[in-house]
Amino acid sequence: MIATVQAVSDVQILDMEQIELREVNATLQRAPSTNYTQFEILNTRGSHAIAVGLDAEIEVIVKGSTGYYCAGMNQRATVHVTGSVGPGVAENMMSGTVIVDGDASQYAGATAHGGLLVIKGNASSRCGISMKGIDIVVHGNIGHMSAFMAQKGNLVVLGDAGDALGDSLYEARLFVRGSVKSLGADCIEKEMRAEHLDILADLLARAGADAKPQDFKRYGSARKLYHFNVDHADAY
Amino acid sequence: MCGIVGLFLKKEDLRPRLGDMLADMLITMSDRGPDSAGIAIYGDQGDGHKITVQSDTPDTAFDGLDTALGDRLGAPVTMKTNDTHAVLTVPAEALEATGAFLEARGLRIMGVGEAMEIYKETGLPRDVATRFGLRAMGGSHGIGHTRMATESAVTTLGAHPFSTDADQCLVHNGSLSNHNTMRRVLAQKGFAPKTENDTEVAACYISSRIAEGANLGEALSGTLEDLDGFFTFVMGTKTGFGVVRDPIACKPAVMAETDDYVAFGSEYRAFAGLPGIDSARVWEPEPATVYFWER
Amino acid sequence: MNDTPQTMPRQSWTFSNEVNAEIRRAAHTGIYDIRGGGAKRRVPHFDDLLFLGASMSRYPLEGYREKCETGVTLGTRFASKPIELKIPITIAGMSFGSLSGPAKEALGRGASLAGTSTTTGDGGMTEEERGHSEKLVYQYLPSRYGMNPDDLRRADAIEVVVGQGAKPGGGGMLLGQKITERVAGMRDLPIGIDQRSACRHPDWTGPDDLEIKILELREITSWEKPIYIKIGGARPYYDVALSVKAGADVIVLDGMQGGTAATQDVFIENVGTPTLACIRPAVRALQDLGMHRKVQLVVSGGIRTGADVAKALALGADAVSIGTAALVALGDNDPKWEQEYRALGTTTGAYDDWHEGRDPAGITTQDPDLMARLDPVEAGRRLRNYLNVLTLECQTLARACGKSHVHNLEPEDLVALTIEAAAMAQVPLAGTDWIPGKGGF
Structure with a gap:
């Protein structure tokens, strides 16, 4: 709409010392019906549920660190956190981009269906748990039980992975450059084929990660848990 | 939780x-x-051991408690009251006798130590x-x-x-x-x-x-x-x-x-x-x- | 022939034919038995309670003329748009996947005609049920299959499922789930595989975390939708108190007779507490927190008749929820399919391998030929009729006790036939003023 052009460059400031969380999120959720496309959230002080339920092509910069579920269920928006995030960042994201300059606590990108989550620091345990199509790129390390029951999508880790990586994995692809402390049940190392190198190269580029695809190993599901076999019963 | x-x-x-x-x-x-x-x-350490006690009726329970305890122990006792809690300081060798004395008076002992004081309440x-x-x-x-x-x-x-x-x-x-x-x-x-x-x-x-x-x-x-x-x-x-x-x-x-x-x-x-x-x-x-x- | 008198062949009570058959089955397959439905063992139930009725000391209401209201509003604590129902009976969560599309549609049609809500399940929201349900509760489950913010916003309420009566604390592996192409697509799973299900939510554990999860859900949906928390009957006093503290608008409490699409038989029969035994501790928790009637309590697990409804309300519930009974109303386990049940090695009333997808009644299946057996319009009407009967029966009993609203039924309107029921429901044994566990006994 031509009428919105004049306001496009304006950044709306949402200062959490001045306004409540409800007003912050309501403003962002109303964005499609306003002229604003850029927002900055200040004084977050580790608050929960910041910038959740967005559904517009807007850009939100969160200055500081957040608590649980930052950018939860995001659709289309770009959310950039300059600090660290608490548990469940971008949980159940559908589309859009979430970038975290610092570290992420447990459950980063849990159950998310789409979009790109970039963590510049480390992610702790259960990164990508039950992921259903999201792409996650972690520049640092990830903690234990990451990609537990991961169904779809790609998890890229430039650093090391903790215990039980990819336990009970379905069809998600895991790419790790560093060491893996241990693999979970039914997760195995797999051959890196040309198609995987292409996927990885694209994800690394989109995540601003300086790494070579051929330095990574690929892990995936052995698919032995897909159909019950009494001789594998101890893996359950 | x-x-x-x-x-x-x-x-x-x-x-x-x-x-x-x-x-x-x-x-x-x-x-x-x-x-x-x-x-x-964990605060300053004094000359003795600190015992933090709690009472639901602090006004009556703590009234004259230090004097009574001092008399029983035959030793110097200091007391600092704080709402429902009080911190009594007694010589180390008197700890056991102090515990028995306090419990007999129906006081709840929250903690004992040279440095530690404990305060807890509902709300x-x-x-x-x-x-x-x-x-x-x-x-x-x-x-x-x-x-x-x-x-x-x-x-x-x-x-x-x-x-x-x-x-x-x-x-x-x-x-x-x-x-x-x-x-x-x-x-x-x-x-x-x-x-x-x-x-x-x-x-x-x-x-x-x-x-x-x-x-x-x-x-x-x-x-x-x-x-x-x-x-x-x-x-x-x-x-x-x-x-x-x-x-x-x-x-x-x-x-x-x-x-x-x-x-x-x-x-x-x-x-x-x-x-x-x-x-x-x-x-x-x-x-x-x-x-x-x-x- | 030997004429010596013989001892009668004697079957062991401990090692009965049923038990031995299960031992042989386990030895053959190496895997526990998976089935649908709730506990089949006999447990103390609402049948063991009776209403006293009015006589000289109380005055009854005239049936059909003097009104006896049945409306209930769920979600009055924090939600800006609570759910108003015409009857205190809702349809419990059952997934698309475990049920066919037409079966979900029939539930929506029947519930809407009766003025009540229906509930999604583990597998996302389908157009069939959203389109045909005037009021739809969207379940938020550990798997998060099909979970998305658009459906969250078009739901009328959100039910965070912590547990269910058939398997409190349950998760594990469900063999042979009928993961067809459509179900697989909705769940982001490969087609035709066994399904593993998690017992905890992927991104929170415990009530202190749940409080934050609820905040997020409310922020995503502008604080409009009531948030239900569904718990299995385990430690109802504590679990209800913690649900209130975590911020629930409504608590759904599912006793051990509550059904499931599929889980281990050992779980269904050996974990959880009977519905009858769950209600009083739950209500006491609400009363202790000053939240009875402010946070509504919905009770489920073995509700079959208007008498069950009335008794649950009298013990302090705000509403009840039905699952198995609704499926039977649609046509599940109908004797007209007896030959086909026999072919599956079972019989009418005993069929519970819903997860295998071969349901002759066409309800718990994704097989196109079987699915076509269920006419959603006709089945929806049957459900409406059944819900109406439950309501009329409940009103009949309430009027007999002199109540102009079913919510005015109270525990003192009840007596128990057995000591067990008296103890569990905390009402006196009939003809006495003895409540086991009260007054020093």
Whole structure:
């Protein structure tokens, strides 16, 4: 709409010392019906549920660190956190981009269906748990039980992975450059084929990660848990 | 189910601010534990042992208590009252006689130690911090807890921290699944918990291990072997504090360290007001790993 | 022939034919038995309670003329748009996947005609049920299959499922789930595989975390939708108190007779507490917190008749929820399919292998030929009729006790036929003023 052009460059400031969380999120959720496309959230002080339920092509910069579920269920928006995030960042994201300059606590990108989550620091345990199509790129390390029951999508880790990586994995692809402390049940190392190198190269580029695809190993599901076999019963 | 905070100062000049910093941390964790709150403060050491007692009727219970105790012991006793709590200082050799005297008068002993004082009550953390004047307290380190009671009663005695030996205190976030069995084992060893609370069982377990000769690190490691369920423990001693999480480690825990302090919080937001937090090293304790800081 | 008198062949009570058959089955397959439905063992139930009725000391209401209201509003605590139902009976969560599309449509049609709500399940929201349900509760489950913010916003309420009565604390592996192409697509799973299900939510554990999760859900949906928390009957006093503290608008409490699409038989029969035994501790927790009637309590697990409804309400529930009974109303386990049940090695009333997808009644299946057996319009009408009967029966009993609203039924209107029921429901044994466990007994 031509009428919105004049306001496009304006950044709306949402200062959490001045306004409540409800007003912050309501403003962002109303964005499609306003002229604003850029927002900055200040004084977050580790608050929960910041910038959740967005559904517009807007850009939100969160200055500081957040608590649980930052950018939860995001659709289309770009959310950039300059600090660290608490548990469940971008949980159940559908589309859009979430970038975290610092570290992420447990459950980063849990159950998310789409979009790109970039963590510049480390992610702790259960990164990508039950992921259903999201792409996650972690520049640092990830903690234990990451990609537990991961169904779809790609998890890229430039650093090391903790215990039980990819336990009970379905069809998600895991790419790790560093060491893996241990693999979970039914997760195995797999051959890196040309198609995987292409996927990885694209994800690394989109995540601003300086790494070579051929330095990574690929892990995936052995698919032995897909159909019950009494001789594998101890893996359950 | 709860919120935990802990602060261990590395520098002397911050000591007067300990209570103030800890109060902000504690109040931030109110949502995680609105039922009750408690703190253990490791303050100045005096000439004797401090005994923190609690009474629901402090006006009558504490009236003349120090004189009566002094007469009984034939030794000097000092008393500092603080709302429902009072801290009595007695000579070390008089501890046993003091305990018997206080219990006979119906007072609840919250904790004993050379440095530690414990204050806990039901109610919102903000109100609990205010009624005890937490902000004005100084010290070297302290641990706080906000409680959402799971399976035991919302009472003063059910609040954390639990102290089951001198200068030891324990707070817990999670829920233990074998505490009833452990309670029976500990009772046979003479470390019977006084409440139905699962955390007190863990505190008694650690005290029993230390009494048997384990050091604190070994005792905390022992919780990984012998206690089942979900837990993040933060433990205070006279000279330090320790942290351990269960192997599954799905209850939240985050730590921050600067040149000035080490801080523990159930959530990052507990740290938001700490000085220099933006440049602190912030990390999450690993599962099944014991962390310990000592001065 | 030997004429010596013989001892009668004697079957062991401990090692009965049924038990031995199960031992042989386990030895052959190496895997526990998976089935649908709830506990089949006999447990103390609403049948063991009776209403006293009015006589000289109380005055009854005239049936059909003097009104006896049945409306209930769920979600009055925090939600800006609570759910108003005409009857205190809702349809419990059952997934698309476990049920066919037409079966979900029929549930929506029947519930809407009767003025009540229906509930999604583990597998996302389908157009069939959203389109045909005037009021739809969207379940938020550990698997998060099909979970998305658009459906969250078009739901009328959100039910965070912590547990269910058939398997409190349950998760594990469900063999042979009928993961067809459509179900697989909705769940982001490969087609035709066994399904593993998690017992805890992937991104929170415990009530202190749940409080934050609820905050997020409310922020995403502008604080409009009531948030239900569904718990299995385990430790109802504590679990209800913690649900209130975590911020629930409504608590759904499912006793051990509550059904499931599929889980281990050992779980169904050996974990959880009977519905009858769950209600009083739950209500006491609400009363202790000053939240009875402010946070509404919905009870489910074995509700079959208007008498069951009335008794649950009298013990303090605000509403009940039905699952198995609704499926039977649609046509599940109907004797007209007896030959086909026999071919499956079972019989009418005993068929419970819903997860295998071969349901002759066409309800718990994704097989196109079987699915076509269920006419959603006709089945929806049967459900409407059944819901109406439950309501009329409940009103009949309430009027007999002199109540102009079914919510005015109270525990003191009841007596128990057995000591067990008296103890569990905390009402006196009939003809006495003895409540086991009260007054020093």
